[in-house]
Amino acid sequence: MDDVIIIGGSFAGLAGALQLGRARRKVTVLDTGLPRNRFAGHSHGLLGHDHKPPQEILAAARQQLARYATVKLVNARADAISGAVDDFTVRTSDGSSLKARRLLLTYGIADQMPATPGFAECWGKSIVPCPYCDGFEVAGQHWGLLWSGPHSLHATTLYGDWTDRLTVFTDGHALSNDERADLARRNVAVVDGKLATITHSDGQLATVNLDTGRSVAIDVLFAHPRNRPSASLHEILALETVEHPLGFTLKVDDRRQTSHPGIYAAGDLANPMASVTLASSQGAMAAIFAQQSMLA
Template identity: 45%
Template sequence: MQQDAIIIGGGFAGLSAAYILARARRHVTIIDSGTPRNRFAAHSHGVLGLDGKSGLEILTDARAQLAAYPTVTFVEGEADAAEGVLDDFHVSVAGHGSIAARRLLLASGVEDRLPDIPGLSERWGKTVLHCPYCHGYEIGGGPIGVLATQPMSAHQAAVVADWGDVTLFTNGMPEPDEETLALLERRNVTLQPGTVSIIETGTCDMLRVRLENGRTFDVKALFVAAELHMRGTIAESLGCALQETPAGKILTTDAVKATSVAGVYAAGDNARAFGNITLVSADGVMAGLGIHQSLMFASHS
């Protein structure tokens, strides 16, 4: 049976879109590998009514609620390939064959690629963090580090300064321009040149940032702007237009989350420069509305 929509990715964006379509009694298949981007964090914060609940727990509850809708089907696995045109898309999933649908939503998110510094990746989501709005309050003030990975890292350090005493580790990045240096000074951010060689465990459960010159600095947390990489190659194979952001490429979408390819939509971290649970969920809602209206007003709907 041809579905109204296939949603690749069962995270916050994909499930939010599925809710809209399910409640419009449209037939939806959600393909999900069970590896959401925020799985490394034990708790989610700043989510209205759900503060402190883990992202995985929120997703589990959402899936259970969606499963009650008779037009929703879940497929566990990775979408290997997708092809087709408006009203006739086909997605291949290992072990499940090919699934047909009239519309396609790309909501598989992104991967965070961290600098290759020993001790960094194993602390990701715990004391190595990406978003002060998500995790800054729990740090409780005190010394905080920001690791420069791109020109916008200086701006990140200026923002993080509301949550503690910030040191910006330039890690080989060029020194900021005069205007940015003035901003860092106003925000009481300390600039620390030198290349970071390793992240270690310091005293009192703090992180120890060790430079190649042997100097060490203990901080309560280290913020890093990871490089974003879209998962898989389906968007590329379909010919969807991309746009550059300071953190990496994302899919280009319009106000209702339609991509440059007719019938293909995108929502969530792969289609916005900055995201959290609330924002990507809203993205999914808009994509669901866009897909439904597209189906509803199609001449042969």
């Protein structure tokens, strides 16, 4: 039996495995190799690893984990979880049944691409979600923001630290008069109509084309598609969740334990503020609290 099975071997999961390996705990990490930022050429903002391809950072982490004999990395999907604290069972896609005293869920979330032609091709290249991740490289350029609800208003003020050339695409949302007045006061252009297509060259956006017939040239589009967890394992044990404007995350306490004793969660699956740095730090935290919960 393992001490901990970690489901999801990306930034949160591998950071957890590192702490547990250093505490000489027996760990299996199950992973399907699809980190959320795999569409991006570079990952930004992680101390010591700024502007590196995400897969390069993860490969280095996997290589460093090879030092720890008690950590096993397995390319397999977790398909089911059952049991209770000190006696969990995880069934995997390769037909194995693994047992552990604790579980750490770090299987992340998946962004749901709209059907708009060109959108998915530009995702991670010139359509991006986060200015902290990708804003510096396009600072001062003409940014677009695809409005996805009242939470989008905050983005229009936030982006002011990177550019003063911002166009909001309402994408069929009804903005209130107050919102429009606020945007006008800050010289943010507003373009109505629903997104129809994106014209691009190899993922590099050229124009946003609307169902009104209007086309607008911009350099980068910030967008926040709805998302959902990358697996549904949390549903099996009916773990509690927290709703957000674009989806939901697993509810965790200040030790990163979910509503089910002995099951911990970290990374984007349990934190709406997506970041490699936060996923890694929370993965480490969750692992340490899981380890400390097993002390005699």
